[in-house]
Amino acid sequence: MAAGLSSPLLDFFRRGEVARDVRLLAAQGAVAPRPLEQLGILMVLSSDADSEIRDTANATLKLLPADLVAAFIARSDVPAELRDFFVGRGVTPSDTPAPDFGEPLIDTDESGLDFGQEAGESAQTFTQRLAQMGVPEKVKCAMKGTREMRAVLIRDPNRMVASAVLSCPKVNDAEVEAFAKMGNVSEDILRTIGNTRAWTKSYAVTLSLVKNSKTPVAMSMTLMQRLTESDVKKLATDRNVPEALRLSAKKRLNSSKD
Secondary structure, X not given: OOOOOOOHHHHHHHOOOOOHXXXXXXXXXXXXXXXXXXXXXXXXXXXXXOHHHHHHHHHHHHHOOHHHHHHXXXXXXXXXXXXXXXXXXXXXXXXXXXXXXXXXXXXXXXXXXXXXXXXXXXXXXXHHHHHOOOHHHHHHHHHHOOHHHHHHHOOOOOHHHHHHHHOOXXXXXXXXXXXXXXXXXXXXXXXXXXXXXXXXXXXXXXXHHHHOOOOOHHHHHHXXXXXXXXXXXXXXXXXXXXXXXXXXXHHHHHHHHO
């Protein structure tokens, strides 16, 4: 997102593809993704066509700690679009940029929704409980639930719910590696992981993406260039990956012999 204000979750809000109840939750600050995404969503909703959502987002923006926002927008990875938005609202970037942190700048959720797995609850019952939730509850669980919840929601047929999992401040490299191995997640999720530099710095994540037959072939070929020769050799004979990728792996091995 450093090159511009964009993320899969934020892009849903930009395109107007988010239901009103979820937009209202986000405008209230009750949907709490990482700071950059949260501020971007509030910025988008501050000019929403719905007057209640627009007014709510602007009220939430006023609740943000001015000193924390000033330090955050002073960071080098904050897009000019977001910085200019807050400067226009009277916030001057601080001389001391905020350090790295993943927690949201504001979380006003007071719903009392249980985001944990109940004691003694089986995995099947757990999945059934999630299946009874509406999109707003699922989005909240994606942001604030347990690792087990995220493992289910990353496969949710609603693309925004699945994208919300990747925006959760709690998600770590080990979880992302597990997502990258899944054969039942959408291409959009795999593409998002592959396009996120912070995650593809992990060799395990990169290898998992390349070996996943659902990863777009063009992306797999690009990521394959980062693999060790031993892993490329295994890839060249792996019948579970697309033929084009196997041929590309063989070509790389042959060129290394020349």
